[in-house]
Amino acid sequence: MGSNAETGIESPDGAANPIDTDYEIGQDNITKQIGPFGLDIHNPVFLISGLSIVAFVFLTLAFQESVGPMFNDLRGWLTSTFDWFFLSVANVFVLLCLFLIVSPLGKVRLGGQDAVPDYSYSGWFAMLFAAGMGIGLMFYGVSEPISHFTTSMGGATVGDGGARTDWAPLGGAMGDADAAFDLGMAATIFHWGLHPWAIYATVALALALFSFNKGLPLTMRSVFYPIFGERVWGWTGHVIDILAVFATLFGLATSLGFGAEQANAGLEFLFGIPVSDGSKVVLIIAITGVALISVLAGLDAGVKRLSEINMVLAALLLLFVVLVGPTMDIIKGFFTSLVAYVEYLPALSNPVGREDTNFSQGWTSFYWAWWISWSPFVGMFIARVSRGRTVREFITCVLIIPSLVCVLWMTAFGGTAVHMVNEGVQAIADAALPIKLFTMLEQLPLQAITSFIGIVLVIVFFVTSSDSGSLVIDTITAGGKVDAPVPQRIFWCTFEGLVAIALLLGGGLGSLQAMAVSTGFPFAIVLLLACYSIIQGLRSEPR
Amino acid sequence: MYRKIMVPVDLTHIDKLEKALSTAADLAKHYDAKICFFGVGTNTPSPVAHNPAEYDRKMAAFAQEQGKKTGIDCSGMTRISHDPAIDLSEIIVHAATEAKADVIVMASHVPGIADHIFASHGGYVATHWDHSVFLVR
Numbered sequence: 151m152g153s154n155a156e157t158g159i160e161s162p163d164g165a166a167n168p169i170d171t172d173y174e175i176g177q178d179n180i181t182k183q184i185g186p187f188g189l190d191i192h193n194p195v196f197l198i199s200g201l202s203i204v205a206f207v208f209l210t211l212a213f214q215e216s217v218g219p220m221f222n223d224l225r226g227w228l229t230s231t232f233d234w235f236f237l238s239v240a241n242v243f244v245l246l247c248l249f250l251i252v253s254p255l256g257k258v259r260l261g262g263q264d265a266v267p268d269y270s271y272s273g274w275f276a277m278l279f280a281a282g283m284g285i286g287l288m289f290y291g292v293s294e295p296i297s298h299f300t301t302s303m304g305g306a307t308v309g310d311g312g313a314r315t316d317w318a319p320l321g322g323a324m325g326d327a328d329a330a331f332d333l334g335m336a337a338t339i340f341h342w343g344l345h346p347w348a349i350y351a352t353v354a355l356a357l358a359l360f361s362f363n364k365g366l367p368l369t370m371r372s373v374f375y376p377i378f379g380e381r382v383w384g385w386t387g388h389v390i391d392i393l394a395v396f397a398t399l400f401g402l403a404t405s406l407g408f409g410a411e412q413a414n415a416g417l418e419f420l421f422g423i424p425v426s427d428g429s430k431v432v433l434i435i436a437i438t439g440v441a442l443i444s445v446l447a448g449l450d451a452g453v454k455r456l457s458e459i460n461m462v463l464a465a466l467l468l469l470f471v472v473l474v475g476p477t478m479d480i481i482k483g484f485f486t487s488l489v490a491y492v493e494y495l496p497a498l499s500n501p502v503g504r505e506d507t508n509f510s511q512g513w514t515s516f517y518w519a520w521w522i523s524w525s526p527f528v529g530m531f532i533a534r535v536s537r538g539r540t541v542r543e544f545i546t547c548v549l550i551i552p553s554l555v556c557v558l559w560m561t562a563f564g565g566t567a568v569h570m571v572n573e574g575v576q577a578i579a580d581a582a583l584p585i586k587l588f589t590m591l592e593q594l595p596l597q598a599i600t601s602f603i604g605i606v607l608v609i610v611f612f613v614t615s616s617d618s619g620s621l622v623i624d625t626i627t628a629g630g631k632v633d634a635p636v637p638q639r640i641f642w643c644t645f646e647g648l649v650a651i652a653l654l655l656g657g658g659l660g661s662l663q664a665m666a667v668s669t670g671f672p673f674a675i676v677l678l679l680a681c682y683s684i685i686q687g688l689r690s691e692p693r
Numbered sequence: 694m695y696r697k698i699m700v701p702v703d704l705t706h707i708d709k710l711e712k713a714l715s716t717a718a719d720l721a722k723h724y725d726a727k728i729c730f731f732g733v734g735t736n737t738p739s740p741v742a743h744n745p746a747e748y749d750r751k752m753a754a755f756a757q758e759q760g761k762k763t764g765i766d767c768s769g770m771t772r773i774s775h776d777p778a779i780d781l782s783e784i785i786v787h788a789a790t791e792a793k794a795d796v797i798v799m800a801s802h803v804p805g806i807a808d809h810i811f812a813s814h815g816g817y818v819a820t821h822w823d824h825s826v827f828l829v830r
Contacts, residue, residue, distance in 0.1 A: 162744035176740040261736070262744070268736060268775060362736070365743030448779030535775075537736050632735050633777040 164264030165692040168365040192629035199395040211656040218661035225664035233515035237501035243348040256542030261362040267538030280457035285611040295564025298334035332490035343553040346521040351548040353529025367630025394526035397669040403649040404663035412584035438647030441616035475566040483565040519670030699794035713800040713829040782817035801828040
């Protein structure tokens with residue numbers, strides 16, 4: 151330990167190269183006592199974020215008929231017109247991450263050369279997964295492989311205008327079940343493997359590097375210091391942070407709203423609880439209530455513990471499906487899917503000259519925009535729990551291992567489901583999205599227990615998202631402080647639940663989700679700049 | 694009666710601690726006790742320090758300065774928390790036991806409505822620590 155000779159700033163644990171800036175963390179914050187509650191909020195990020203979110207919700211509810219189509223059109227236009235851009239940007243992130251694993255820059259340790267990891271591998275990994283995509287795997291683990299398998303079997307069809315009208319990935323695999331399985335699994339893994347995790351890893355690495363090693367506040371704007379310099383503390387930075395809050399809150403609130411619809415459908419399937427607005431509102435209140443308890447328990451006793459519980463439950467469910475389902479097919483499928491993924495990866499990630507536009511725009515481009523819009527939230531949470539890891543260790547654990555787990559999960563659940571559909575269990579293919587998983591589990595023994603574990607997993611994954619999302623928004627709106635007064639994070643957690651209820655009852659969940667996804671476009675540009683910042687930042691670090 | 698006094702301090706708001714610091718100094722002089730200033734930092738940059746190492750150094754410097762000012766044997770002690778807004782009180786209790794302190798002198802606010810919802814740090818420490826706790830208002 152010791153101070154840095156050039157900047158006079160104390161080095162973190164061991165050698166590091168902090169940025170010398172006159173900006174003091176919290177200097178723009180408003181610190182006040184309002185009644186019995188303390189307040190420590192960034193001016194103007196907190197106020198503008200909060201007020202504009204309220205305004206957007208109000209406008210969406212008041213002018214649903216015009217606002218809804220507008221946001222949906224915007225999202226559709228962005229993901230179809232700029233599909234080449236989204237696909238290219240995601241490829242850049244993957245290449246950057248792979249480069250960092252093998253380059254000498256991978257030796258840099260987050261927090262300084264002598265920093266010790268804050269969390270054990272199990273706790274760290276559980277949190278990465280819960281924040282990253284736990285909930286998505288529950289819903290799409292069965293449905294997406296079936297969908298791609300089915301469309302691939304149908305092959306390519308060309309409409310009157312010469313454009314493809316089918317939704318099959320690449321050229322499809324007309325009537326060839328084995329080839330359709332491979333293509334379907336490759337396409338699914340493509341959407342849940344290296345690319346999304348590379349997006350998260352890039353954002354998380356940038357935040358961790360500029361916070362732990364460079365000594366800047368833990369907010370999105372800090373990443374852009376090498377580009378904008380001191381201007382990052384002014385309106386340039388305000389806009390970046392507000393956009394991050396916006397994308398995170400709307401992403402979480404709309405997911406919570408849709409999640410309540412899906413959880414309600416699952417509960418109806420399992421216990422006969424009717425699908426109604428009342429049930430959904432009760433679910434949102436319950437999920438938000440548990441998230442509040444978790445928020446009040448703190449990071450270690452709350453979100454970390456819940457993530458670990460979920461990790462164990464998810465592992466048990468996975469093991470059960472592997473052992474009770476077609477075990478040999480799953481094991482074989484894991485390797486064949488992996489090989490198919492590698493084989494089809496260049497074609498699936500090709501950004502130009504695609505004929506399968508429905509697939510590349512409607513699936514891939516949409517997914518990339520969605521992952522990118524979530525990246526400030528997931529990236530920031532991952533950054534916060536990753537101090538003490540080397541860049542190489544960090545990328546390997548955030549990129550490679552989760553991707554392999556996704557392959558295993560998709561093969562076990564999706565592969566088993568496709569196997570069942572092929573054997574004539576049409577119910578899985580016909581089931582609505584939220585209950586596809588449960589319909590699949592129904593075909594296996596101990597359905598009551600496994601389905602119950604499934605619904606618990608779904609709900610707890612939502613709780614961990616709500617909890618970690620509130621922590622992230624609270625940190626950004628407190629100017630990077632992680633010790634802002636507790637009522638502030640309670641406010642954000644509750645606010646998110648209220649926005650979800652308002653949109654659920656008043657309509658507009660879909661349109662605001664479309665808007666949240668649309669923020670993926672400006673963020674994609676911003677994140678490209680972050681790649682430059684990362685390289686610059688890492689090159690100046692001692693290795 | 695007392696040999697070691699622990700004084701939890703928030704280096705961001707030293708101006709608000711004057712009364713607690715004076716009380717601790719008077720007690721220390723009266724009983725010929727040592728003072729251990731204690732702070733909970735974050736692993737992310739904060740208004741006080743860019744990193745844990747800097748926070749530790751600042752706490753040591755603060756203790757040294759207080760020692761010079763009062764002539765009392767003072768030391769600094771820090772712990773890093775992942776979530777200090779929540780974990781602070783519990784960490785103070787553990788640290789006081791670890792430091793073998795026999796009294797904690799800490800600044801606390803006048804109780805209000807919020808204290809019925811969230812226990813104050815002083816209230817928590819007094820409830821969960823075996824030894825004496827002196828809350829200064």
